[in-house]
Amino acid sequence: xxxxxxxTLYRICWTVAxxxxxxxxxxxxxWMISGGFKSTTEIFGAPTLIPRVWRFExxxxxxxxxxFARQYFNSLYIAATVTVLTLFIASLAGxxxxxxxxxxxxxxxxxxxxALMVPEEVTIIPNFxxxxxMGLIDTHWPLILLPVFGPQGVVATFLMRQFFLALPRELxxxxxxxxxxxxxxxxxxxxxxxxxxxxAVAIITFLHSWNLFxxxxxxLSSLDKFTLPLALSNFNDSYGLPLWNLQLAATSLAVVPIxxxxxxxxxxxxxxxxxxxxxx
Amino acid sequence: MTKVLLKDIRKRFGTxxxxxxxxxxxxxxxxxxxxxxxxxxxxTLLRLISGLEHISEGELSIGGxxxxxxxxxxxxxxxxFQSYALYPHLTVRDNMGFxxxxxxxxxxxxxxxxxxxxxxxxxxxxxxxxxxxxxxxxRQRVAIGRAxxxxxxxxxxxxxxxxxxxxxxxxxxxxxxxxHQRLSTTMIxxxxxxxxxxxxxxxxxxxxxxxxxxxxxxxVLYKSPGTIFVAQFIGSPKMNILPLADGQPISHGASVxxxxxxxxxxPEHLSLVQPSAETLRGKVRLAEYTGAVxxxxxxxxxxxxCLVIHNQGTMPEISAEVGLKAAPEHLHFFDKEGCAV
Amino acid sequence: xxxxxxxxxxxxQPGAPWLxxxxxxxxxxxxxxxxxxxxxxxxxxxxxxxxFYYSMTEWNLLSQQATFVGLRNFENALLENPDFWHVVRNSxxxxxxxxxxxxxxxxxxxxxxxxxxxxxxxxxxxFFAPVVTSAIAWAIVWKFMLQGEGGAVNQMLAWxxxxxxxxxxxxxxAMAAVIVTxxxxxxxxxxxxYIAALQSIPRDYEEAATLEGASRWQVFRMITWPLLAPTxxxxxxxxxxxxxxxxxxxxxxxxxxxxxxTLVLAFYIYQQGFKFFNVGYxxxxxxxxxxxxxxxxxxxxxLRRRDME
Ligand SMILES: Nc1ncnc2c1ncn2[C@@H]1O[C@H](COP(=O)(O)OP(=O)(O)OP(=O)(O)O)[C@@H](O)[C@H]1O
Ligand SMILES: [Mg+2]
Numbered sequence: 001x002x003x004x005x006x007x008t009l010y011r012i013c014w015t016v017a018x019x020x021x022x023x024x025x026x027x028x029x030x031w032m033i034s035g036g037f038k039s040t041t042e043i044f045g046a047p048t049l050i051p052r053v054w055r056f057e058x059x060x061x062x063x064x065x066x067x068f069a070r071q072y073f074n075s076l077y078i079a080a081t082v083t084v085l086t087l088f089i090a091s092l093a094g095x096x097x098x099x100x101x102x103x104x105x106x107x108x109x110x111x112x113x114x115a116l117m118v119p120e121e122v123t124i125i126p127n128f129x130x131x132x133x134m135g136l137i138d139t140h141w142p143l144i145l146l147p148v149f150g151p152q153g154v155v156a157t158f159l160m161r162q163f164f165l166a167l168p169r170e171l172x173x174x175x176x177x178x179x180x181x182x183x184x185x186x187x188x189x190x191x192x193x194x195x196x197x198x199x200a201v202a203i204i205t206f207l208h209s210w211n212l213f214x215x216x217x218x219x220l221s222s223l224d225k226f227t228l229p230l231a232l233s234n235f236n237d238s239y240g241l242p243l244w245n246l247q248l249a250a251t252s253l254a255v256v257p258i259x260x261x262x263x264x265x266x267x268x269x270x271x272x273x274x275x276x277x278x279x280x
Numbered sequence: 281m282t283k284v285l286l287k288d289i290r291k292r293f294g295t296x297x298x299x300x301x302x303x304x305x306x307x308x309x310x311x312x313x314x315x316x317x318x319x320x321x322x323x324t325l326l327r328l329i330s331g332l333e334h335i336s337e338g339e340l341s342i343g344g345x346x347x348x349x350x351x352x353x354x355x356x357x358x359x360x361f362q363s364y365a366l367y368p369h370l371t372v373r374d375n376m377g378f379x380x381x382x383x384x385x386x387x388x389x390x391x392x393x394x395x396x397x398x399x400x401x402x403x404x405x406x407x408x409x410x411x412x413x414x415x416x417x418x419r420q421r422v423a424i425g426r427a428x429x430x431x432x433x434x435x436x437x438x439x440x441x442x443x444x445x446x447x448x449x450x451x452x453x454x455x456x457x458x459x460h461q462r463l464s465t466t467m468i469x470x471x472x473x474x475x476x477x478x479x480x481x482x483x484x485x486x487x488x489x490x491x492x493x494x495x496x497x498x499x500v501l502y503k504s505p506g507t508i509f510v511a512q513f514i515g516s517p518k519m520n521i522l523p524l525a526d527g528q529p530i531s532h533g534a535s536v537x538x539x540x541x542x543x544x545x546x547p548e549h550l551s552l553v554q555p556s557a558e559t560l561r562g563k564v565r566l567a568e569y570t571g572a573v574x575x576x577x578x579x580x581x582x583x584x585x586c587l588v589i590h591n592q593g594t595m596p597e598i599s600a601e602v603g604l605k606a607a608p609e610h611l612h613f614f615d616k617e618g619c620a621v
Numbered sequence: 622x623x624x625x626x627x628x629x630x631x632x633x634q635p636g637a638p639w640l641x642x643x644x645x646x647x648x649x650x651x652x653x654x655x656x657x658x659x660x661x662x663x664x665x666x667x668x669x670x671x672x673f674y675y676s677m678t679e680w681n682l683l684s685q686q687a688t689f690v691g692l693r694n695f696e697n698a699l700l701e702n703p704d705f706w707h708v709v710r711n712s713x714x715x716x717x718x719x720x721x722x723x724x725x726x727x728x729x730x731x732x733x734x735x736x737x738x739x740x741x742x743x744x745x746x747x748f749f750a751p752v753v754t755s756a757i758a759w760a761i762v763w764k765f766m767l768q769g770e771g772g773a774v775n776q777m778l779a780w781x782x783x784x785x786x787x788x789x790x791x792x793x794x795a796m797a798a799v800i801v802t803x804x805x806x807x808x809x810x811x812x813x814x815y816i817a818a819l820q821s822i823p824r825d826y827e828e829a830a831t832l833e834g835a836s837r838w839q840v841f842r843m844i845t846w847p848l849l850a851p852t853x854x855x856x857x858x859x860x861x862x863x864x865x866x867x868x869x870x871x872x873x874x875x876x877x878x879x880x881x882x883t884l885v886l887a888f889y890i891y892q893q894g895f896k897f898f899n900v901g902y903x904x905x906x907x908x909x910x911x912x913x914x915x916x917x918x919x920x921x922x923x924l925r926r927r928d929m930e
Contacts, residue, residue: 018733022747028762028763044770047772089657092657097654102651108658115661117862117918118665118911118914119862119866121868122908123672129671130664130668149660149664207753213756214868218895229755232758232761233873242761259750262746266742270746
C-alpha cells in the first residue's frame with residue numbers, strides 16, 4: 001500500500017470512531033423530540049425512534065398543564081434583561097480596570113478574582129435571607145440581580161477588561177484630543193470597537209441565565225413566575241412521577257430553538273465559550 | 281500668539297522620574313523638533329504638552345495661559361499619532377469631522393472645514409473610505425487632516441513618519457514642511473530620524489535622560505555642539521572623539537584650550553593623506569562602499585577606530601598605512617565633563 | 622511641595638476645571654466601577670462575611686430566631702453526622718470519576734479535531750452541543766433513556782446481548798450514570814480549550830521532531846503533552862471545582878438517590894438549607910465547600926509556580 005492509501009485508511013478509521021462517539025451526544029436530542037410526539041402507551045412500550053402514532057396533542061397539553069407560554073416568556077425576558085445589564089455594567093467596569101490608573105484598582109481586581117473562585121452555593125444562603133429581607137421572594141429580581149453581580153458578571157467584566165487592554169491606546173487618546181469625555185471615549189470609541197467582546201459576553205451571559213436553575217428553584221414558588229428549567233422539572237403526575245411525553249415535548253420546545261440558533265452561529269458561540277474558559 | 285512655555289517640567293511614573301526639569305520656550309509659529317535616544321522621554325514630554333499625561337511638577341503655558349489642569353481637548357493643540365489612530369469604524373470624512381462633531385460645530389461648517397482640509401491634503405477621492413481601505417501614506421495624510429480640521433494653535437507630532445517606507449517618508453517630510461510654511465502654526469515634532477530633524481526644524485531640542493542637553497538651530501547644533509553627547513548624536517556617521525594626546529598631531533595649527541581633554545572631528549571633515557608627523561596615522565581596516573561616498577574605518581596607532589568619509593577616486597588598500605588630516609576650524613574640543621570648550 | 626502649589630495655582634486659571642485632572646480621573650474611574658463594586662459588596666462580600674455568622678448559629682424555624690452555638694455545626698458535620706462523610710465520599714468519587722474521564726476524552730477529541738479535515742466543523746459542533754443545552758433538559762432526557770424497563774439505553778444493550786441494570790435505581794450504577802452523562806454534557810468545553818491550546822503550538826516543533834524520525838505517539842508524548850501542561854492544569858482545576866458544584870444535573874436525574882447514592886456536597890447543602898431549613902448546618906457545609914475549593918485553587922497556584930521554575 002502507498003503511504004497515501006494508508007493515510008486515507010487512517011482517516012476513515014478515525015471518522016468511523018468519531019461517528020460512533022458522536023452517538024451519545026446526538027441521540028438524546030433525537031430521542032427527546034421523538035418522545036415528545038409519543039403517546040403514554042408508546043412511551044412505556046418497546047422503544048422506537050420514529051413514533052408509531054404522532055401525538056401532536058402533547059404540545060397543546062404542555063400549555064394546559066402549566067402556564068408554559070408565560071414561563072417561556074419569563075425565561076426570555078429575564079435572560080435578555082440580565083444580558084443587557086451585564087453588558088452595560090461589565091463593559092463600564094472592564095473599561096475602567098483596563099484603562100484608568102486609579103487608587104484601589106488593584107484591590108478591586110483582587111476582590112473580583114475572589115468572587116470568581118467562590119461557588120454560588122457558598123453565598124446562596126445569606127443571599128436568600130437578604131432577598132427575603134428585601135421582600136423579593138417569588139419575584140424575578142433575584143434571578144436578575146444575582147447573576148449580574150455574581151461570578152458570571154465577574155467573568156464578563158474580566159472578558160471586557162481583557163479586550164480593552166488589547167485595544168490600541170492611541171485611538172482613545174485621539175478621542176480625548178478630539179474633545180470626548182471619559183464617558184464619551186467609552187461610548188463612542190471603545191464600545192464600537194469592542195463588538196466581538198460584547199457579542200461573546202452576550203452569548204455566554206444569555207445562555208447562563210437561560211439555563212439557571214438553583215436560583216429559580218430557591219426563590220420562586222408561583223407557577224406563573226417559573227422559568228423554563230424549573231418548569232421542565234415540574235412535569236410530574238400527582239405521585240411525583242414524570243409525565244414523560246409532556247415533559248419531553250416541553251423540553252423539546254425549550255431546547256430546539258436554542259439548538260437551531262447554535263447550529264447557525266456555532267462558530268461564534270464556541271469561540272465565546274473558549275474565550276471565557278481561557279479567562280476562568 | 282501661541283508661545284509654548286515649559287517651566288521646570290517634571291514627570292514621575294510611580295517613583296521613577298522620567299522628565300527631570302525641562303525649561304523650554306517655543307516661539308509662535310516655530311517648528312521645534314525633539315530628538316534623543318530611545319527612552320529619553322521625547323514622547324512623554326510631548327504627551328505632557330498635549331494633556332494626555334498629567335504633569336507632576338512645573339508649569340506649562342500655551343498662548344500665555346497656564347494649562348496644567350486644562351483637559352487635552354481644551355488646550356488648543358492637535359496631535360498626530362505614530363500609529364495614526366484613525367477610528368476604524370468611521371469613514372475618512374467622519375474621522376476628520378469627529379472632533380468638530382464632539383465640539384458641536386454645526387454640520388454645514390463641519391462639512392466646509394473637512395472639505396477644505398481634504399483639498400489641502402488631496403484627500404477628496406478618499407473621503408468615503410474606511411481607514412482599512414487606505415495605504416500607509418494615505419492614512420498618514422488623513423491623520424494630519426484630522427489635526428488640521430480643528431484649527432489648532434499647536435500641532436504635535438510623535439514620530440509621524442516612522443511607519444512609512446523610505447521613499448514615502450521623504451515625500452511626507454516635504455509635505456509637512458510645506459504645511460508648516462502654509463499654516464505657520466507652532467509645531468512640535470518628535471523623531472528618531474536625524475535627517476527629518478535637520479531638514480524640518482527651526483529649532484532642535486536634544487533630550488537625554490529626561491533633561492535638555494542642548495537647544496539650537498540645526499546649524500548651531502552641527503557646527504558647535506555643546507557636549508560630546510550632542511556632537512555624537514547630531515550628524516551621521518557620528519563624530520570621532522579622540523583623547524587629546526592621541527589627537528595631538530592633528531590639532532597642530534589650532535589653539536587648544538587649556539581645559540580640553542578630548543578632540544572631536546566629524547568623518548566628513550577628515551581627509552586621507554600621506555602619513556607624516558602632522559597627521560594622524562593608522563591602518564585601513566574596512567572600506568564600506570555606499571555609492572556616493574566610501575566609509576573608511578581607520579585603526580589609529582593608539583588603538584581607536586576613526587571613521588572617514590572618502591569621496592575621491594583613489595581607494596586605499598586594506599591594511600595600507602594612511603594619514604588623516606583636518607582643517608583646524610573643524611576641530612571640536614571638550615573638557616573632562618564632556619562640555620565643549 | 623512646589624508641585625502642589627503650582628497645581629493649586631493652575632486650578633484657578635480660566636478654562637481650568639474646578640477639580641484637578643488627576644482627581645477627576647479618579648472619580649471617573651470609581652464612577653465606572655461603582656455598579657460592579659456596589660453589587661459586589663451587597664451580593665458577594667456581605668454574604669461571604671455573613672456565612673461565617675450563619676455557620677455559628679442554630680436557626681429556629683418557628684420563631685425565626687438565631688441562637689449562637691459556636692462551632693457546634695462544624696462538630697456536627699465533621700464528627701457526629703455520618704451523612705456528612707457519606708456525602709464527602711460521594712463527592713470525591715464523583716470528582717475522581719468525572720475529572721479523568723472528562724480530560725482524557727476532551728484531549729482525545731481535541732487531538733482528532735484540532736486540524737482541518739472534512740467534517741471537522743460537524744464534529745466540533747456535535748460534541749459541543751450539550752454544553753449550550755440546559756442541564757435540566759439534558760438530565761430529563763437521559764433519565765428517560767436510562768429507565769430500567771423500556772429505556773433506550775437498555776434496549777440498545779439488549780441488541781448486543783447485554784442485560785442492562787436499572788441504572789438510576791441502584792446506587793453504584795446511578796453514580797456511574799450521573800458521572801458519564803455529566804461528562805458527555807461538559808466535555809465539549811474542555812475540548813475547545815484543548816483545541817485552542819493545540820492550535821497555538823507552532824507546527825515547527827512537530828515537524829522538526831517528525832524529521833528526526835519520531836513516531837506520532839512519540840511526538841505527542843515528548844512534545845505536545847508537555848506543551849499542553851499549563852492548559853491541562855487549568856482544565857484540571859476548573860473541572861474539579863466544577864464537579865463539586867454540580868447541582869441541577871443531580872437534582873433532576875436522581876434527586877440525590879437512590880439510598881443517597883448520588884448525594885453530593887452541593888446537593889446536600891441545598892437539602893439541608895432549603896428543604897430541612899437547617900440553615901446553620903447548611904452554612905457550615907457551605908464554608909467547608911468553600912475551603913475545599915480554595916484548597917484546590919491553591920494547589921493549582923502552587924503547581925503553576927513550580928511549573929514556572
Ligand atoms: N506610562 C508609563 N509608565 C511608566 N513608565 C513610562 C510610561 N511611559 C513612559 N515611561 C518610561 O519613560 C521613559 C521615557 O519614555 P518615552 O516614551 O517618553 O521615550 P521616547 O524618548 O519617546 O522613546 P522612543 O524613542 O523609544 O519612543 C521610558 O523609560 C519609559 O519606560
Ligand atoms: Mg516615543
